[in-house]
Amino acid sequence: MIKTIATKPYGDQKPGTSGLRKKVPVFQQENYAQNFIQSIFDSLEDFAGKTLVIGGDGRYFNREVIQIAIKMAAANGFGKVMVGKGGILSTPAASNLIRKYKAFGGIILSASHNPGGPTEDFGIKYNIGNGGPAPEKITDAIYARSRVIDSYKIVDAPEIDLDRVTTLTLDGMTVEIIDPVADYAELMEELFDFPAIRNLFSLGFHMVFDAMSAVTGPYAKEIIERRLGASEGTVRNFTPLPDFGGHHPDPNLVHAKELYDEMMSGGDAPDFGAASDGDGDRNLIIGRGIFVTPSDSLAVLAANAQLAPGYSKGIAGIARSMPTSMAADKVAEKRGIGIYETPTGWKFFGNLLDAGKVTICGEESAGTGSDHVREKDGLWAVLLWLNILAVRGESVEDIVTQHWATYGRNYYSRHDYEGVDSDAANGLMATLRDKLPSLSGTKIGDLTVETADDFAYHDPVDQSVSKNQGIRVLFEGGSRVVFRLSGTGTSGATLRVYIERYEPDANRHNLETQAALADLIAAAETLADIRARTGRDAPTVIT
Incomplete structure (x- = not known):
């Protein structure tokens, strides 16, 4: 049964560059999450009977808000929701689902690289039909609606079992609980030379991937260990935890210092180290004895992308956020391809990607991605690095220093x-x-x-x-x-x-x-x- 619940607006629901982010106790206020979700639906048109993707990074309060979002989607007229098992969906995996299944859009529950827990951070973000974050005209409309909202609609029903892959019906709407990893892993196999990377591991290549007790754990475990043959234990901290194990899931040199120290420990260090963040859209790349800045990583990936099957024809252009270093500009200039400088925020890359003007994008804040989805993608960047290492047969340090010698x-x-x-x-x-x-x-x-x-x-x-x-x-x-x-x-x-x-x-x-x-x-x-x-x-x- 659909119920219409009276509510009062909150004045602080203005989305930032990546949706609405607040502390968990703020979201736990009466009707706070419901108000924002209803404001999203009220700002959209022509979604009756269509599909909505819902998932999150597994942080504290994730499951509760997913239950609310499912019931509100049914009450507002969506025909189907696709939800990751356990409420889990990395941000790039959610973008892929929206695109692959031609969903109307998606609700992603995450505060990205921010800490999780009962008094830490939570977030809600809406992604549009191209799989990317909502543009400003939509987020502005959501904020405007949130300031005057007086009611929301929700189905009065028992909670959905999120921990079993199944399909069921909720007040006439189909609810499909899916394997959150399968479609994403399939896409990665299409883009990268998995046999070459498997061969690299078979030759004794040693890698460490720190999933930071966050969402990429299940994805990295399946792809890096099971499909690519890396030894068990290559992927560390692979179980997503509501508080990320008490750690800050930001893949930088402060919060991933243990990995950095290991990679700088000399000749016995692993050949390659990597990490990803809370919702799976950021990456950290470290070679033995060398940290690769996100700006340099973007430039190296753009210069070598053609070594991967999915980019064998070359790339159309590169986009970077304005604060990101101009290293990628040097690659574009020498390759004779377009370079675009945008504001910070992945949503600004969407139009360029959709128009075919660029293939690879990056931000200095450890985000890199391509036209395969409309979000930055941490594991994608790691796999492209592995593909390049497998084909070139050189170390990370050699590849980076040669890049500098070529481009400055x-x-x-x-x-x-x-x-x-x-x-x-x-x-x-x-x-x-x-x-x-x-x-x-x-x-x-x-x-x-x-x-x-x-x-x-x-x-x-x-x-x-x-x-x-x-x-x-x-x-x-x-x-x-x-x-x-x-x-x-x-x-x-x-x-x-x-x-x-x-x-x-x-x-x-x-x-x-x-x-x-x-x-x-x-x-x-x-x-x-x-x-x-x-x-x-x-x-x-x-x-």
């Missing part, structure tokens, strides 16, 4: 100041914006500002414009500093400062990164007065 090296680092007072962070950015018109020609130490602006993106496909996407200060010689506030946190503000220097001379490719960027780091402090405005003497995280 972009020294690059991101300094995060997490949990900064929001007013202080906004004040810092506002003051910087006020300075922009007068910065050109200014000298800061030995550096001279060439141009400075607040990045605005003009989408070449739909002509939409997205303003205020980050402050860029470009120096003579090709170096730059970028400032922006992140939209992925749940408390306070995160100030991100991106520092980059291009070095074409191969004799200068072995410098320590922070030392190579020291004058630019000092210039960023001078420009933004970070210490005084944030009260921080140093970044929370440096990557």
